[in-house]
Amino acid sequence: MKNIFKIGLFATVASTLFASCLKDTPVTDYSESxxxxxxxxxxxxxxxxNQAAIIAFEAADTxxxxxxxxxxxxxxxxxKPLTVTIAKNSALITSHNTQFGxxxxxxxxxxxxxxxYSVTIDADKNEATFPLKIATSKVDLSxxxxxxxxxxxxSGETISSNFKNILLPIGVKNRFDGVWDLTKKQVGWAAYGIADNQTFHWGEYELITAGVNSVTTFNGFSNLLAAFTSSGGLTQFGATAPRFTFDATNKLVAVQNDIPDDGRGRVLVMNPAVTDSRFDPAAKKIYLSYIMKQNGRPNQFMYDTLVYISPR
Structure with a gap:
């Protein structure tokens, strides 16, 4: 995704993103008289x-x-030059929330x-731009x-009555964000009715940006850790929400549980015996090997393979 977005393509962007009654018709073909x-x-x-469409940025350090x-x-x-001034208008956000819930x-x-907050449209031009900088690494993704x-x-010219305002919903996505197809093998918990050394297909599985290089998950039901019963049925591990973190080379470097301990001591850690957990951007696949630990039980080993389907 490009880092520079131009919010000014009137014929396409305005008609695609937003619908509005035209009170002050922009003129391009009529004489000035x-x-x-x-x-x-x-x-x-x-x-x-209509609700405003989210402008999604790639997560980046710059x-x-x-x-x-x-x-x-x-x-x-x-x-003649024309100076135009804009101002931040928080009240529009409140009104939008009230209108659309x-x-x-x-x-x-x-x-x-x-x-x-001011820009000059040159005498020989019809438009100018305000470069708004978005620090995606500082956006609160929650x-x-x-x-x-x-x-x-x-500068004394008439301001449009209904094209004077703009709402900019800001979203952030990193390179792992999207809808993926999950296949999973589990090892270790046969005694508890959990699939053991068997591979099953889960289906659509979302990875959700949680930072420049990290993602949380949504399994179609919740953010809990997806798993299979011994018969291949879908299940989830309570109090266990995975967060995966990669480095700049797309290697998995950390796995953690985002849900506080409920007394069972469930934690997620990387599998030290597998050193190639990674995102393969060429193949659009992610390979994850990690362990769920719990008090009083053997380790539950997870081996996930995800194949990219589409943007989320």
């Missing part, structure tokens, strides 16, 4: 009849750039920056994050 200039955000999306475009809707450049929270100030901005000044 037909209608007054209007300053707008080409894909402004508030108020909207900031990504999201360009917010402002435009003067006119048949040709105005022939969502739970977006304003993106933390540590995760984004804007060098200036929240639904959003930013909202409004045009507040356009």
């Amino acid at each position: 037909a209608i007054k200039p209007v300053v707008l955000i080409p894909n402004g999306n508030y108020p909207s009849t 900031p990504s750039t999201l360009n917010i475009t402002v435009r003067v809707s006119w048949s040709k450049p105005l022939g 969502t739970n977006y929270q304003e993106l933390s100030a540590t995760a984004w920056s804007l060098s200036s 929240k639904e994050n959003m930013l909202a901005f409004t045009i507040t000044d356009a």
